[in-house]
Amino acid sequence: MYLALIRRESYTAAEVARAADVPRQRIYDVLDALVRRRLALQHPGRVATFSAVDPELALTRLMAQQREALDRMERVSTSLATALLPIWSDGRSHSDPLDYIEVLRDPKAISERFADIQDQAEHELLSFNKPPFIAPTENTTGMKAVRRLRRNHGIVRALYTYDVLADEAMIENVEQFGRAGEEARFTERLPLKLVVADASMCLFDMPDPVAGTGATTALYIEHPALAGCLRLAFSTVWEQAVTQADARTRIGV
Incomplete structure (x- = not known):
């Protein structure tokens, strides 16, 4: 105008x-x-x-208005900082005893957290795998993580239920991960899906016993004590599990 x-x-x-x-x-x-x-x-x-x-006068007035607005903002922000700083400082001394637990219900959020753990793992990655399985094309992050960990002399071990042996796509996926360096064993059943990384990060599902199949809540917990317990559980099942060839023999595939 x-x-x-x-x-x-x-x-x-x-x-x-x-x-x-x-x-x-x-x-x-x-x-x-x-x-x-x-x-x-x-x-x-x-x-x-x-x-x-006159444009010169108009621009001078606009600049003056902007300076006045900035001066007001500076005065207000200084007052706010003075008032809020003690509250912020006091808040730093309080911590939530459960802030290391993250509850995930959205499937996309669960998948993203799973990918994050794979990316962050530096020494060890252990997993329980049971139906429903992640589609092979959806876990390229996992393949990269396996190769990286193995290059750095890390440990990557995965336990699968016998259900994998009836799924050709999953068998191919297991073999691809094996070529990348993952050690795989098979067992008849697993209690839940589980990932433990570096004896500190844990992600596991908690199927809803009331809602039934498909309704799952996952917990992400970063806690060395819990991770240590879950590593012991993994080791126990690992020692009793068998290779793919032995699993095929057992179920007659």
């Missing part, structure tokens, strides 16, 4: 609306705003007209 006004000495409201391509129903609101900010002048008469203030 201001750029339209500077093109000639004065305009009526209707004329400047056409020149600036501003809807007629908004023209007076915009003109009033320009006048209040001292960027335009209103000339009374039978039909009021409007003209632009």
Whole structure:
């Protein structure tokens, strides 16, 4: 609107609306705003007209308004910081005894947390795998993690239920991970899905016994004591589990 006004000495409201391509129903609101900010002048008469203030003066006024606004913001922010700092400092001395536990219910969030653990693992990655299995194409992060860990002389071990042997895509996936360096064994059943990384990070599912199949809550817990217990559980099952060839023999596949 201001750029339209500077093109000639004065305009009526209707004329400047056409020149600036501003809807007629908004023209007076915009003109009033320009006048209040001292960027335009209103000339009374039978039909009021409007003209632009000298651009140099207009820009000087705009800059002054911005400086005033910044000064006000600075004064307010200084006062707020002074008032909030003691509260923030006091809050640092309190911790939630359960802040190392994360509850996940959205399948996408669970998958993302699983990928994060694989990415963060530096020395050891242990897992229980049971139906429903992650589609092979959805775990490229896991393959990269296995290769990286094995290059660094880390340990990657996975336990699978016999259900894998009836799924050709999953068998191919297990063999691909094996070529990358994962050690795999098989067992008849596993209590839940589980990932333990570096004896500190744990992710496991908690199937809802009431809602039934498909309703799952996962817990991510970063706690060395719990991870240590779960590693012992993994080791116990690992020692009793068998190779793929022995598993096929046992179930007659």
